[in-house]
Amino acid sequence: MYALFLRPMRANDTCEGDVMVELDYTKFDGLLPAVVQDWESGDVLMVAFMNEEAFKLTVETKKATYFSRSRGKLWVKGESSGNEQLVKEIRIDCDADTVLLKVVQKGGAACHLGYKSCFFRKVDGEDLVVTGEPLFDPDEVYKK
Numbered sequence: 363m364y365a366l367f368l369r370p371m372r373a374n375d376t377c378e379g380d381v382m383v384e385l386d387y388t389k390f391d392g393l394l395p396a397v398v399q400d401w402e403s404g405d406v407l408m409v410a411f412m413n414e415e416a417f418k419l420t421v422e423t424k425k426a427t428y429f430s431r432s433r434g435k436l437w438v439k440g441e442s443s444g445n446e447q448l449v450k451e452i453r454i455d456c457d458a459d460t461v462l463l464k465v466v467q468k469g470g471a472a473c474h475l476g477y478k479s480c481f482f483r484k485v486d487g488e489d490l491v492v493t494g495e496p497l498f499d500p501d502e503v504y505k506k
Contacts, residue, residue, distance in 0.1 A: 386459040387414060393429060396461040398472065401450045407472035408480040410439075412461060424449045426463055443503045445469035471497040474504070 385394060393411040400407055410428040412420065416436050419427040426439040426447035440446025447465040454461060473480040476496030483490050 383454055383458050385414070385417065385454065385461075386457065389459050393431070394459060394461050396426075396428065396463055398426065398447065398463045398465055401464045401466050405479055406481055407447075407465070407467060407478070417461065420449060420463070421452065426465055439472075440468060443469065443471075443474070443498075445471050445498075447472070469497070474500060476500050476503070 387394060390411070392413055394413075394417065396410050396412045398407045398410065399405065410426075411431060412427070413429040413436075416427045416429045419425075419436070419438075426449055428437055428439065429435070430437050438446070446468045447463070448468065449463055449465050451464040452461060453464070467478070471478055473482065475482075476498040477494055478497060479494075482492060482494045484493050485491075
C-alpha cells in the first residue's frame, strides 16, 4: 500500500506528527477509482482508475496519471490529445479506496469523444439526451 503523508499536523489536530493515509488498493484488483472534477466549476469531468504507481506519479508531477484497464498500462491525461489535467487538489474518501482529483482541464475537453465532460448525456424519461456540443473532433485529434 502507498502511504501518503498529507501534511504536517496543525495546532487544532488531535494527534501528533504527519497525517498519513494508507490507500486501500485491495477492493478493485489493485486499482482505485478516481473521480475527476473541474477545479473552478465543480463539474464532474470523468471517472478513471489509478494503480499505486499512477497515484504516486500524479502526486509528484501534478499531472493526472491513470491506469488504463483496456491497455494494461499507465497513461497521462492529454498525452495524445494535448488536453491534459493539471491537479490542483487531491482528496481521499473515508475508506481510503477512492480518489477525488480537482483539476484544471487544459483544452476544455476531458472526454475522448470531444466533450467537456464524459457525462454529456442525461436520462430524460425514456430518452437519452445529449447536453452539450463537442469541443473537438476525436477523429482529427487521435488520428488512429
